[in-house]
Amino acid sequence: MTIITPADxxxxxxxxxPFQDALRRLRRHRSAQVGFVILGFxxxxxxxxxxxxxxxPIKVLTxxxxxxxxxxxxxxxxxxxxQHYFGIDGNKRDLLSRIIYGSRLSLQIGVATVTFAIxxxxxxxxxxxxxxxxxxxxxxxxxDVLLAFPSLILSIAIVAVLGSGLINALLAIAxxxxxxxxxxxRASVLQVKEQDxxxxxRALGSSQLGILMTHVMxxxxxxxxxxxxxxxxxxxxxxxxxxxxxLGAPPPTPEWGLMLGAERNSLFNAPHLxxxxxxxxxxxxxxxxxxxxxxxxxxxxxxxNVQK
Amino acid sequence: MTQFIARRLLLFLPVLFGITFVTFALARLLxxxxxxxxxxxxxxxxxxxxxxxxxxxxxxxxxxxGRYLNDIAHGNFGTSLKDSRPxxxxxxxxxxxxxxxxxxxxxxxxxxxxxxGILSATRRNSAVDVVTMMGANVGVSMPVFWLxxxxxxxxxxxxxxxxxxxxxxxxxxxxxxxxxxxxxxxxSEMTGLRAAIVTFASNTVTFNALITGRWDVLRDALWHLIxxxxxxxTIPLSIIARMTxxxxxxxxxxxxxxxxxxxxxxxxxxxxxxxxxNAIIPIITVVGLSFGSLMSGAVLTETVFALPGVGTQLVGAxxxxxxxxxxxFTVIIAFIFVFANLLVDLSYAFLDPRIRLQ
Numbered sequence: 001m002t003i004i005t006p007a008d009x010x011x012x013x014x015x016x017x018p019f020q021d022a023l024r025r026l027r028r029h030r031s032a033q034v035g036f037v038i039l040g041f042x043x044x045x046x047x048x049x050x051x052x053x054x055x056x057p058i059k060v061l062t063x064x065x066x067x068x069x070x071x072x073x074x075x076x077x078x079x080x081x082x083q084h085y086f087g088i089d090g091n092k093r094d095l096l097s098r099i100i101y102g103s104r105l106s107l108q109i110g111v112a113t114v115t116f117a118i119x120x121x122x123x124x125x126x127x128x129x130x131x132x133x134x135x136x137x138x139x140x141x142x143x144d145v146l147l148a149f150p151s152l153i154l155s156i157a158i159v160a161v162l163g164s165g166l167i168n169a170l171l172a173i174a175x176x177x178x179x180x181x182x183x184x185x186r187a188s189v190l191q192v193k194e195q196d197x198x199x200x201x202r203a204l205g206s207s208q209l210g211i212l213m214t215h216v217m218x219x220x221x222x223x224x225x226x227x228x229x230x231x232x233x234x235x236x237x238x239x240x241x242x243x244x245x246x247l248g249a250p251p252p253t254p255e256w257g258l259m260l261g262a263e264r265n266s267l268f269n270a271p272h273l274x275x276x277x278x279x280x281x282x283x284x285x286x287x288x289x290x291x292x293x294x295x296x297x298x299x300x301x302x303x304x305n306v307q308k
Numbered sequence: 309m310t311q312f313i314a315r316r317l318l319l320f321l322p323v324l325f326g327i328t329f330v331t332f333a334l335a336r337l338l339x340x341x342x343x344x345x346x347x348x349x350x351x352x353x354x355x356x357x358x359x360x361x362x363x364x365x366x367x368x369x370x371x372x373x374g375r376y377l378n379d380i381a382h383g384n385f386g387t388s389l390k391d392s393r394p395x396x397x398x399x400x401x402x403x404x405x406x407x408x409x410x411x412x413x414x415x416x417x418x419x420x421x422x423x424x425g426i427l428s429a430t431r432r433n434s435a436v437d438v439v440t441m442m443g444a445n446v447g448v449s450m451p452v453f454w455l456x457x458x459x460x461x462x463x464x465x466x467x468x469x470x471x472x473x474x475x476x477x478x479x480x481x482x483x484x485x486x487x488x489x490x491x492x493x494x495x496s497e498m499t500g501l502r503a504a505i506v507t508f509a510s511n512t513v514t515f516n517a518l519i520t521g522r523w524d525v526l527r528d529a530l531w532h533l534i535x536x537x538x539x540x541x542t543i544p545l546s547i548i549a550r551m552t553x554x555x556x557x558x559x560x561x562x563x564x565x566x567x568x569x570x571x572x573x574x575x576x577x578x579x580x581x582x583x584x585x586n587a588i589i590p591i592i593t594v595v596g597l598s599f600g601s602l603m604s605g606a607v608l609t610e611t612v613f614a615l616p617g618v619g620t621q622l623v624g625a626x627x628x629x630x631x632x633x634x635x636x637f638t639v640i641i642a643f644i645f646v647f648a649n650l651l652v653d654l655s656y657a658f659l660d661p662r663i664r665l666q
Contacts, residue, residue, distance in 0.1 A: 031445065145326030149642045150600030153607065157638040160626040161334050237451055241608055244453050245623050257451070264457060264612065271461050278454030285449035293445075 025298035032294020038287035046103040054083075055094035057101040057254040064088045067263075067270040087272050090263055091252065095273060099280050101254040106284050109239045110232035113174040118228060120174075121181025122220075126212050128182065129189025140186065143179035151176045152238055159247045166255070169248035173238045177231055184227060188220035222299045229292035233285045240281050256281045312657050312664050320650050325377075327642045331635050332376050336369070338631055383504060385636035390628045395636045398621060400504060403640065404512035405479065405617035409606040410599070412533050413541035417602075418595055421545040425552020425591075429560065430579060440549060447546030452605040456539035456612035463535060475532055477614040479513060484528050486513060492520050536613045540605035544598035551594040555587040562586075589660055596652030600645045607641075 016024070026032050045052060055061065063082065070087040071077035086095035128139040146154065158172035192198055192215055201211055240257030242248035244264075249255035251262065256277040263273035343356040343365075351359070360366050364375060379385070385395035424444075428437035464476035475481065488510040489495070498506060510516050514533070517526035559565065560583055568582045607619035614620075618637050625633035657664045 141322070141326065145323060145330055148323050148327055148646050149330075149638070150604045150645050152601075152604035153638055153641050156607075156622065156626065157331065157334055157634055160629075160631060160634040161337050164626065233449065237449075240451055241453065241604075244451070245608070245611065247623070247626060260451075260454060260457075264453075267457055267461055268465055274454070274457050274461075278451060278458070281451050281454065282446065282449050285451075286446060289445060289449050 022298045026294055029294035029297055031290040035287045035290030035294060038283055039291060042103050042107065042284055042287065045100055046107050049100050049104055053097035053100040055097040057098045058252050060092045061094065064092055066090060066092055067266055067273060070272060086276050089273055090266060095276060098254040098259060099277060102256045102280060105255050106236050109170060110236045113170050113235040114228050114231045116174040117177035118181050118224065121178045122185045125182035125185030126189055129186040130208060143182050146179045152241060155238060155242065159242060164247040166249040169239060169242040173235050180227060184223045185220050189216050192216050192219055226292055226296045226299060229288055229295055233288035236285050309657065309664055313654060316650060316653050323646050324643065328377055328380060328639060331639050332373050335631055335635050386632040388630055388633050390630045395632050398633060399636060399640060400507045401511055402616065402618045402621050404508060405615050406606045408512060408514055408533060409536045409540055410602045412537035413602050416537050417541035417545035417548055421548025422552050422591065424549040426556060426579060429553045429556040444546035444550050447542050450542065452539055452543065452608050453612050455542055456609045459535045459539055474534055479532055479615055481528050484525055486516050486522060486525055489516060536609050536615060540602055540609050544602055547598060548591065548594055552591050555590040556583060559583045559587045589656060592652055592655055596649045599648040603641050603645060
């Protein structure tokens with residue numbers, strides 16, 4: 001038999017760190033749970049797309065009719081016909097395979113644009129906050145002006161300059177998102193800059209960059225993570241919108257917005273070609289929105305007391 | 309109060325200046341020489357030099373920017389390469405449609421968003437609340453154009469033959485048309501701003517039908533506006549409903565609301581006379597911010613419903629590299645967005661005396 005000394009019991013009930021606290025709240029958050037399940041499914045589909053997709057997403061099939069309805073044996077489709085769970089698109093391609101491959105692109109689009117925007121936003125925001133003075137003024141006024149545009153309209157104008165195409169559309173979307181992150185980082189810098197522990201770090205000889213990395217960024221992390229998750233959602237929506245207008249990914253890329261846009265005129269005779277890619281977009285965007293809400297509630301309990 | 313308004317207006321000017329600067333700078337970043345874009349690839353160097361001289365492209369960049377500002381101030385947005393006519397003409401023709409959709413969608417989203425928000429705040433955790441909040445989550449995740457297409461499918465095809473059928477595309481039914489206000493009132497030739505205003509009003513079909521008393525046309529136009537407005541308004545509706553809910557919940561927990569209840573006021577009086585007035589500032593802010601997504605949404609949805617607005621023209625202009633049109637629409641939409649937010653700022657002062665005195 002072991003004897004539990006007071007010291008041991010103290011060790012056992014060691015207080016949770018704030019991070020563990022946040023993680024606990026996140027795990028218990030209902031909408032975050034749903035969001036993670038959907039996102040997990042999407043990531044799974046994206047990773048195993050070559051295995052899951054029954055056909056090549058770009059290859060034109062020969063033995064099918066254009067825009068034919070979904071053919072599933074279980075629901076009474078003749079057994080001698082090949083199964084196409086989501087039907088055939090306007091170019092005789094298997095829609096299911098295209099949607100499966102589309103998940104790769106959408107997730108990449110979301111993560112890539114937001115990463116780019118965060119990097120540039122952090123650099124700009126940190127520069128503005130740390131150096132202050134006229135540089136701060138110039139940078140932040142430019143950010144204000146960029147925020148004065150409706151974001152999609154500014155992206156469209158930028159694509160007009162760069163020319164249409166997936167990469168250009170992504171650059172435009174990322175560029176338009178920069179001001180939000182610059183503001184967050186700058187606010188955190190200003191909050192921390194004058195505090196004693198930063199002065200102490202400076203007295204100990206830390207460089208500006210060192211202070212930024214060890215003292216400022218951890219403070220900015222919470223709002224950045226929340227904003228980034230919600231930002232991924234809107235980046236995916238905007239990219240789909242640009243592709244829908246024909247300004248983003250070129251055919252035959254399996255991009256959901258493009259697939260929807262290409263088939264919008266056959267809405268009345270082949271509605272599945274419009275509905276299904278749209279549902280895929282909704283599911284993806286929804287998962288990030290739900291996780292974003294959960295993260296906000298978990299990481300910043302002050303904000304969440306009302307929303308429960 | 310005057311001081312408050314004056315200060316807001318002063319803050320407004322630099323933003324307008326910045327917007328024009330950004331669009332001007334974007335135009336300078338266009339790849340290729342402007343002269344080849346205008347005169348065609350076969351233009352000789354001498355022709356190009358003459359073109360640059362004529363268009364003032366050899367002047368210092370700041371002089372060019374100054375000229376651009378001056379042009380905008382006089383309502384001159386250049387010439388469309390594709391249609392070879394003044395861009396201002398195109399704007400007066402196209403903008404009314406987009407604004408009709410935007411304002412209609414705003415009305416829809418604000419009214420229903422606030423109602424749903426109040427409903428879910430007062431019946432917290434009830435079925436209404438849960439469904440509304442789940443709906444709001446899905447609502448913000450929906451692509452506008454997808455919702456537009458889905459609505460078109462449901463109301464134009466599924467409900468075909470029922471009284472609920474709604475036309476899926478176009479601005480007016482075929483055979484419907486309106487006289488321009490010039491013709492209707494037999495106005496004399498006008499120039500400048502007055503002519504522009506009259507043309508703009510003529511092209512705003514609902515407004516035109518209203519003041520010329522063409523009720524059949526008005527009905528038809530509104531009927532065609534339903535689906536686009538619902539599609540465009542759904543995302544802002546979700547955001548407004550959420551904000552109304554959380555803002556109202558915050559206020560409902562305060563002591564003065566409990567006092568109001570203790571005084572024996574009815575639930576409705578407490579909500580509308582006491583709580584809602586204090587909850588309204590964040591709601592108005594969200595409505596103002598949604599204006600941007602409403603305009604973007606209108607631009608996107610026009611292509612779905614084949615409406616002759618800014619969006620359809622804008623996409624065509626980008627694909628044919630008609631940058632004057634893109635630039636003009638960008639500036640105008642951004643101006644309208646900033647102006648809407650200015651109105652929101654000013655409305656704070658009317659709604660909350662504390663802000664006025666700051």
